Amino acid sequence: GVTAIGMAVIPGAFPAKDAGDAPIWSGLDLLKTLREVEAECDPYTQAVAQYTELLEDLVGHRRGERPSGVYELSEIAAQDPGTATHALYGATVSALAKEEEEREEEFPDEPEMNLEQEMLPSDDMSRVYIVEKLLGRGGHGYVFQVGVQGEQEFEGFLRPVSTAVLKIARPGHDAALEREREVYALPNRGMVKLLDSGTANDSPYLVLEKLHPHPGDWFKGKPVDVATAIDIFVNLLDVLRGIHADRERPLLLLDIKPDNLMLRMSNAEGEINDEEYLTRISTGAYEPVFMDMGIARARREVDRQGGCLGELVGTPVYLAPETFPSIRGERLGHYSEATDVYALTLAFYELLTGHRAYDHRGVYDLKGEDRLFELIDFKLDRTDPVDTRRVQRCVVDGGHEVREILRAGLHPDPDVRASSQRLFDMCKAAFTVVERRKKDVDRYHFDSVAGLRVWQTRFPRIKPERNLYLR
Secondary structure, eight states: OOOEEEGGGSTTSSOOGGGTTOSEEEHHHHHHHHTTSOOOSSHHHHHHHHHHHHHHHHHHHHTTSOOOHHHHHHHHHHHOHHHHHHHHHHHHHHHHHHHHHHHHSSSOSSGGGOOTTOEEEOTTSSEEEEEEEEEEEOSSEEEEEEEEEEOOOOTTOSSOOOEEEEEEEOTTOHHHHHHHHHHHTSOOTTBOOEEEEEEETTEEEEEEOOOEEOHHHHTTSOOOOHHHHHHHHHHHHHHHHHHHTOSSOOEEOOOOOGGGEEEEOOOTTOSOOHHHHHHHHHHTOOEEEEOOOTTOEEHHHHHHTTTOOSSOOSOGGGSOGGGSOOTTSSOOOOOSHHHHHHHHHHHHHHHHHSOOTTGGGTGGGSOHHHHHHHHHHHHHTTOOOOOHHHHHHHOTTTHHHHHHHHHHHTOSSTTTSOOHHHHHHHHHHHHTEEESSOOOOSOOOTTSOOOOSEEEOSSOOOBTTBOGGGO
16 A cells, blocks of 8 residues: 555656656656656557556545655654664664674574584585584574595595585575575686585585685784785785676675685695795785675676665675665665675775774674664765774875775765776776786686785785784
8 A cells, every 4th residue: 555656667667857866756756757648549658548547546545644654764764864774674684683693602503503523425425524613604604614535536626625614504594505506606716616515404515615814814803914905905806807797607796895705825735824824925825715605696687687686685884885775765775896896995994904894983882783773874874984094004105095995995976986997907006016927828726826916016025934913
């Protein structure tokens, strides 16, 4: 019984005219436009005339009744924006808050996820995965380190693989893991490599190559040195540009954040200690990659939907403002390549400063739903997520250029926001980014890393024996 028409479904069918560019019109708005359609003899305009007559009756009937839900929400927004935010986002926030609380628990709560020391045979029975330890959890699954026994040869690797990562779906999240498996089915050197997939305890799992954390995670929350932070950022911009423009299967990642950025390093020498890790960082002997594709979407699919996914997709902190539907209904949430650019730029800020977006505004003093509603308000108000004073303290010489790049990549308007190519060019000019090696033309091997393709030459690189990480 809601007198509202979703015009976002057929945006080209009628001109907006006096109704503005609102994707949701009331019956009166639509009726006003329909009355302007000139009568013809063809069946189309005859159908429009019949529909107009029906709408006349509906609007006339509804004038004497309570306003529609859309109208009510608009009225609430005018009088009390906070209440309207809760009305529109309440269910989404409750679900996200629950996931966040579960991630902060020390151990998995589902009995079937306590897999340590279990042996999981591969579906083809050629190998066994021995679960060694829990590495972490996300909204869709748990991640374990596993030893590989039996067949250790995998496509794309020169040497046998003895250690890998197993990701198993949480109950009710099988679809996300299946989507991730489909994404990894077409290997991309800019993403984590899928080794195997199967089912355990009626839950699907993925076996992935073992990667290494970026320095901020390796050294437990310390800011990443300026040279390395820029190197990671510019190389991931290069990777992201390729993923968005891939001829066979262009993707939108939709969940870029520091937790989902990893480093690929050659492991011929076995386990890597702090000294070896820092040596590889200082010499560029690594490749930054994206991981966790549980909510990635085919770009063409998103384009067909006009960028509207019908729900809030991603981690709220890193989502661009345009992905949040407006309270008054004049704007639906919209996703595009610019959404990924925003998230990657915000991740760069966090790597560089060691501080989370918006933390200078006290948002992390709040818990659960209160924190999420505050973040949503920040997004709707287009509040600047970065603290430029922290940027200046981290980058004394060159702070202005870094701030300009952050502004370009975090612009609240996606039509004005810099593209991944534009940001790459800005970094190239500001930080004297040069090509370290040519793009590979031969077959790529995931355990034989050639290192960074490009790197900056403006800022000094860390010295493995003495640096900020070892203080």
